[in-house]
Amino acid sequence: MPQLQLPIFPAGVTEINSQVAVQKQAGRVCYIHGHMPVFQHEEQDVRSFRMFTSQMIVSGTVKPKEIVKTFGVPMITVKRYMKLYRDCGAKGFYEAKPKHSSASVLNGEVREQAQRLLDEGSSVPEVAEALQVLANTLHKAIRAGRWRAPQKKMAASNRK
Secondary structure (H helix, E strand, O other): OOOOOOOOOOOEEEOOOOOOEEEEEOEEEEEEOOOEEEEEOOOOOOOHHHHHHHHHHHHOOHHHHHHHHHOOOOHHHHHHHHHHHHOOHHHHHHHOOOOOOOOOOOHHHHHHHHHHHHOOOOHHHHHHHOOOHHHHHHHHHOOOOOOOOOOOOOOOOOOO
């Protein structure tokens, strides 16, 4: 019959549950299971925090609500990283994620036409309709500084 071991945590730790505690000291975070330290990371190392807490949840050592309560992180964040751990394992937290970008619809001739129409005083929605692109796409390019913004048309009553 296995012998029961009482968790005896050192002073200054925060209990996650009756088996696991966490201690922050000198810029390092140490996780203690029973009375043995099992993992450490720098206080600012968010990737390691997410990886290890997800690992503890998936292995059944702690419950998601215990992580939420102890560390004050949103439940949706805990669930997101649990899924990442289940899908990719620990390496999913440390691999560089590829940046996804959609294919640019504003290139070459379309770009020149759009800027010409804007310079002539057409509004963004008018240009978008003429070129069959989303007005939001044009607004993004203007906000990013890739294009000059259209000149505001003055109302006939304001002209003198």
